Amino acid sequence: MLPILFLFLLFSSTPFLSNAADFCVGDLTLPEGPAGYPCKKPAAVTVNDFVFTGFEKAGNTSNIIKAAVSPAFTTQFPAVNGLGISIARLDLAINAGDCNAVAIVSFSSPSPGLQITTIALFGSKNFPSSIIEKTTFLDDAQVKKLKGVLGGTG
Structure with a gap:
């Protein structure tokens, strides 16, 4: 009798889907x-x-x-x-x-x-060119050229 009463109270007090929109x-x-x-x-x-x-x-x-x-x-x-x-x-x-x-x-x-990788790498201020060269396999001249186009320094 007690388990049935417990289940009845549990389900009658639970507002199923009342928060669903x-x-x-x-x-x-x-x-x-x-x-x-x-x-x-x-x-x-x-x-x-x-x-x-x-x-x-x-x-x-x-x-x-x-x-x-x-x-x-x-x-x-x-x-x-x-x-x-x-x-x-x-x-x-x-x-x-x-x-x-x-x-x-x-x-x-x-x-x-939204992150545009090219602008994040070559358009950033003071991001070291040596790190960009190692991660992109570009030489120093190419990195400087891309930084010049995209406004980066460093």
């Missing part, structure tokens, strides 16, 4: 916390919160690295708030073929960082 559109007017933005009130959510048009046009690839990123992170697309994911369009204007390459990339983070 079908969606959590981020309220960008409030400060971001460790778990993302607070959710908008369901009455304030519209269809447009779930529409993202940032991938329609190619990004501007007329820069030094010939690439552009069009992010759909929480700040650009609040509907992914709370999902722990984000997505981006990557446009590449490489010298191969007669058209630009496009990639859709996904991240397992709502606000991932």
